[in-house]
Amino acid sequence: MLESFLQFTFSGLTVGAVYALVALGFTIIYNASDVVNFAQGEFVMIGGMSTVFLRQDGLPLAAAAALAIVLTTVIGILLDKLAIARAKRASVLSLVIITIGASIFLRGAAQLVFDKQLHRLPAFAGEDPLTLMGATILPQSLLVLAGAAAIFVGLWLFFNRSRTGKAVLATANNRLAARLVGVDTAFIMALSFGLSAAIGATAGVLITPLTLTSYDVGLMLALKGFAAAMLGGLGNPFGALVGGLAIGLIEAFGAGYVSSEYKDASAFLVILLILFLMPRGLFGKKTVERV
Amino acid sequence: MFGLFKKATLLTTAAGCLALGATPSFAEIKIGSVLAVTGPASFLGDPEKKTLDMLVEAVNAKGGINGEPVTLIVYDSGADANKARTFATRLVEDDEVNVVIGGSATGSTMAMIPVFAENDIPFISLAGAVEIIDPVNSWVFKTPHTDRMACEKIFADLKARGLTKVGLISGTGGFGKSMRAQCLDVAPAKxxxxxxxxxxxxxxxxxxxxxxxxxxxxxLQAVVNPGFGQGPAIVTRNYRQLGIEVPLYQSHGVASKGFIDLAGEAANGVRLPATALLVADQLAESDPQREVVTSYKAAYEEKYGEPVSTFGGYAYDAFMLMKAALETAGSTDGEAVRAAIEGTKGYLGVTGAFNMSADDHLGLDSSAFRMLEIKDGAWTIVE
Amino acid sequence: MDRFLPSPTARILLALLAILALAPLVFPSTFYYRIFTLISINAIVVIGLVILLGYAGQISLGHAGFVGLGAYANAIGPTHLGLPPLLALVLGAALSAALAWLVGRPILKLRGLYLAVVTLGFGILVQMVLVNESWLTGGPDGMAVEDLGLVSLVKALGLKMKTAQVWYVFSGLMLLLAAWVALNLRDSPTGRALRSLHDSEVAARTVGINVARYKLIAFVLSAVFASVGGSLLALFNRFVTPDVAGFIHSVELVTMSVLGGAASVLGGIAGAALLTTLPQALTVFHDFETVILGLIMMGVAIFMPDGLLPNLANRAKRTRRTNR
Incomplete structure (x- = not known):
């Protein structure tokens, strides 16, 4: 019994860590610009796919991964500079359409630049599972968890210790006020897009040895990540972490204990329930709505 | 806006005909096709389209069918049945095709059938489920084995190994869901x-x-995994991670080299029913399928630089059946071509030997399935 | 010329009628009847979204769920329960309205993106049920839909029309009806209340408008439009699969309403026309299809933030002014 429980937990945490990273990407961009970036899942896809193809071109795995993350970061910044920043008069709705359009565009481009096949990377630390009280976990799952933890800690330090990070937080709180005290909000926007893209790409690199990748994996990740961000309270990085892990765990326990056919349903039912009871999400900002 | 493009193609084709001194009466043969070239089922539609492109090119280089040039019109349904239906209408009403090959997935095929049946257009589907040809619609044929045959083949192999208690883990996509139902249905009898x-x-x-x-x-004595795409590869890897010792069976839905690459080490020991195409080089010299299988494999791999897949093989057989029928009929008359496909006897294809009849619009028996096992990252024949 | 026409609503409806009446003159083949029928059916759903997005300022990422309910009501009702198709259409719409009310009531008291995530979950749940309950819905491979009997009715009346033409006329009339309802709603007290929310919710509240109630009305209405559109699609195609309720379809619908101009009925119809014909036109580009579709969506949203139609209208006005 305990063995099954542990096995479900490992599964839920691994998948949940990826949702959490996608949710974090949503949160960072939302904070800087009020944009809900539905292209967030494509960053994960580009990270994984470029690593696969750079490696096929002969680069060692580590170099391919690093280059893929840099490449995705550049794409993230371009998305801001070429699309979001240009749509000055656009409503929130139009911005959503822009990011959905960007996600369709990136998916189409990936299908041209790469291919339509499924791909996989070798596990970074071997394929032999580790056993803990009868349950097994792959070393790669531990790397995913460690990577997610490192990103969250790093971001916390960045936002709370560095000057730039504080400027991001200031922008998130009140854009006009931030601009008045001399924060370059255009730079902050580009930074947020770059950062989100880099986080997405890292998630893509870490997860590809476990879950495989192809040009169309982004959409489902974006949906789950968005749901996780809303569950945690859109705009709160800690909420993104908890929301992501929660959805991963609910799915795993749903599949293990209830019904594998309706496991995605269990995740969304919990979200609906929580939003009905706690409309700001678990850790949403308690600010007054401005009009 | 589509019409304009169409006219341009017609003009160029017409010019081509005149230049070659072919019949100026403009009697080209138009083959329509709706495939899931992109989207979740692109691993089906992509090799299918490539195969059709390759075959049409080869046929035209040899003077076409019945001396007429062949035009292939492929639309991408993205595996969406509603889009497939619209493209089916476009093929019939706008492009005025003579015959249709395609429908990568069962849902799209079922949505398109009424369009072709109402317009007397012979249609060969490339999708799996048995409901496409049962009950028989006189205009509809298909080339892939049914999922029911795959279950029977797997269960027969299990019985031979003395295993009777199986666990099923199925994908909820069309293929996995349909095959799961067929396996549950056929299990007691087997x-x-x-x-x-x-x-x-x-x-x-x-x-x-x-x-x-x-x-x-x-x-538990064995596990069967009906499904295709990434699911079976992940199932196989998770299976080894959990250290499950009993034999694992996959379906013909993963019968491509890609599956072995994706599942890696974990794929070793997995068994699945598949066509001869995967083991072309291991077929006995005396095997009647050897020649057709090796020549298709060689041609495809040379042209596209990627391993051949079972799904492209379905398109190969569909095209060859259609070509033979057009030649037998000697015209593009719908009823004549349809009757010719129905009368197919002893066509030896990539998938197996086809013997159609009025109540069997597939014409394959399960002998065409080979039980394969993956050993050291390669397919081997289990006998 | 303006003074001979009674009202802007009548003018818009007459313009639509004229387009629908004249379009067949330039159709190169009967296939175009199908495309225009699809445009009309999509436009009916999009007009519902215009009420929700344009009038009430709320976004739904799961409207295809309601389309799916309507479509499967017409698949399941006649097949399993022996209901006449029109009754199934009405029951589907009633079910959609009831569900929209249940989901919307608690959530529409809140502001922001909550409706988006809740409808997203709703759409995914609907699709999941359609995929999983094969005994009822035929599962992922879908199920056949019984005939509405339109063609035989037309034949009985002694008219000689092809199936595609019959549907073209029928769906066109339904579109006119939907547009008429939406335009009348816009000019009604409810519509004015709704549009005042869109401008400023707090202002609306201070003048005594029950904000949540009006948003709920808009949401329920939009669900009914979506459900009716879904029923028509099922009856027209004679076949349904769960894709019709999928997230991608939801996104397509929202995109149609925003691209055309979210606040206007005509804009919604233009958006539906654009996004229904684009995939057909883009088949020329083969592999580049998806990339171009994405670029067009981004381009319109960036350079025409009010939507395609209002933007073109403004531009036309400006040139007319400069020419004068």
């Missing part, structure tokens, strides 16, 4: 007891919870 029955979604990233439940089922 003396197989299904002791566990789990499912997973087409985009799921981890199946260890479902497999843990299967592993903990009393008396």
């Amino acid at each position: 003396g197989i007891e299904v002791v566990a029955d789990e499912t997973y979604g087409p985009k799921d990233a981890d199946m260890t919870p479902q497999l843990t439940n299967i592993k903990n089922t009393d008396g």
Whole structure:
């Protein structure tokens, strides 16, 4: 019994860590610009796919991964500079359409630049599972968890210790006020897009040895990540972490204990329930709505 | 706006005909096709389209069918049945095709059937489920084995190994769901007891919870995984991670080299029913399928630089059946071509030997399926 | 010329009628009847979204769920329960309205993106049920839909029309009806209340408008439009699969309403026309299809933030002014 429980937990945490990273990407961009970036899942896809193809071109795995993350970061910044920043008069709705359009565009481009096949990377630390009280976990799952933890800690330090990070937080709180005290909000926007893209790409690199990748994996990740961000309270990085892990765990326990056919349903039912009871999400900002 | 493009193509084709001194009466043969070239089923539609492109090119280089040049019009349904239906209408009403090959997935095929049947257009589907040809629609044929045959083949192999208690883990996509139903249906008759029955979604990233439940089922002797795409590869990897010892069976839905690459080490020991195409070089010299299989494989791999897949093979057979029927009929008359396909006897294709009749619009028996096992990352024939 | 026409609503409806009446003159083949029928059916759903997005300022990422309910009501009702198709259409719409009310009531008291995530979950749940309950819905491979009997009715009346033409006329009339309802709603007290929310919710509240109630009305209405559109699609195609309720379809619908101009009925119809014909036109580009579709969506949203139609209208006005 305990063995099954542990096995479900490992599964839920691994998948949940990826949702959490996608949710974090949503949160960072939302904070800087009020944009809900539905292209967030494509960053994960580009990270994984470029690593696969750079490696096929002969680069060692580590170099391919690093280059893929840099490449995705550049794409993230371009998305801001070429699309979001240009749509000055656009409503929130139009911005959503822009990011959905960007996600369709990136998916189409990936299908041209790469291919339509499924791909996989070798596990970074071997394929032999580790056993803990009868349950097994792959070393790669531990790397995913460690990577997610490192990103969250790093971001916390960045936002709370560095000057730039504080400027991001200031922008998130009140854009006009931030601009008045001399924060370059255009730079902050580009930074947020770059950062989100880099986080997405890292998630893509870490997860590809476990879950495989192809040009169309982004959409489902974006949906789950968005749901996780809303569950945690859109705009709160800690909420993104908890929301992501929660959805991963609910799915795993749903599949293990209830019904594998309706496991995605269990995740969304919990979200609906929580939003009905706690409309700001678990850790949403308690600010007054401005009009 | 589409019409304009169409006219341009017609003009160029017409010019081509005149230049070659072919019949100026403009009697080209138009083959329509709706395939899931992109989207979740692109691993079906992509090799199917490539195969058709290759064959049409080859046929035209040899002067076409019945001396007429062949034009192939392919639309991408993205595996969406509503789009497939619209493109089917476009093929019939706008492009005025003579015959149709395609429908990569069962849903799209079922949505398109009424369009072709109402317009007397012979249609060969490339999708799996048995409902396409049962009950028989006089205009509709198909080339892939049915999922029911795959279940029967797997269960027969299990019986031969003395295993009767199986766990099922199926994808909830069309293929997995349909095959699961067929396996559950055919199991009692084959003396197989299904002791566990789990499912997973087409985009799921981890199946260890479902497999843990299967592993903990009393008396489990084997596991069968109906499904295609990434799911079976992840199931196979999770299966080894959990250290499940009983044999694992996959379906013909993963019968491509890609599956071995994706599942890696974990694929070793997996068995599945598949066509001769995967083991072309291992076929006995005396094997009647050897020649057609090796020549298709060689041509495809040379042209596209990627391993051939079973799904492209379905398109190969569909095209060859259609070509033979057009030649037998000697015209593009719908009824004549349809009757010619129905009268196909002893066509030896990539998938198997086809013997059609008025009540069998597939014409394959399960002898065309070979039981394969993956050993050291390569297919081997189990006999 | 303006003074001979009674009202802007009548003018818009007459313009639509004229387009629908004249379009067949330039159709190169009967296939175009199908495309225009699809445009009309999509436009009916999009007009519902215009009420929700344009009038009430709320976004739904799961409207295809309601389309799916309507479509499967017409698949399941006649097949399993022996209901006449029109009754199934009405029951589907009633079910959609009831569900929209249940989901919307608690959530529409809140502001922001909550409706988006809740409808997203709703759409995914609907699709999941359609995929999983094969005994009822035929599962992922879908099920056949019984005939509405339109063609035989037309034949009985002694008219000689092809199936595609019959549907073209029928769907066109339904579109006119939907547009008429939406335009009248816009000019009604409810519509004015709704549009005042869109401008400023707090202002609306201070003048005594029950904000949540009006948003709920808009949401329920939009669900009914979506459900009716879904029923028509099922009856027209004679076949349904769960894709019709999928997230991608939801996104397509929202995109149609925003691209055309979210606040206007005509804009919604233009958006539906654009996004229904684009995939057909883009088949020329083969592999580049998806890339171009994405670029067009981004381009319109960036350079025409009010939507395609209002933007073109403004531009036309400006040139007319400069020419004068």
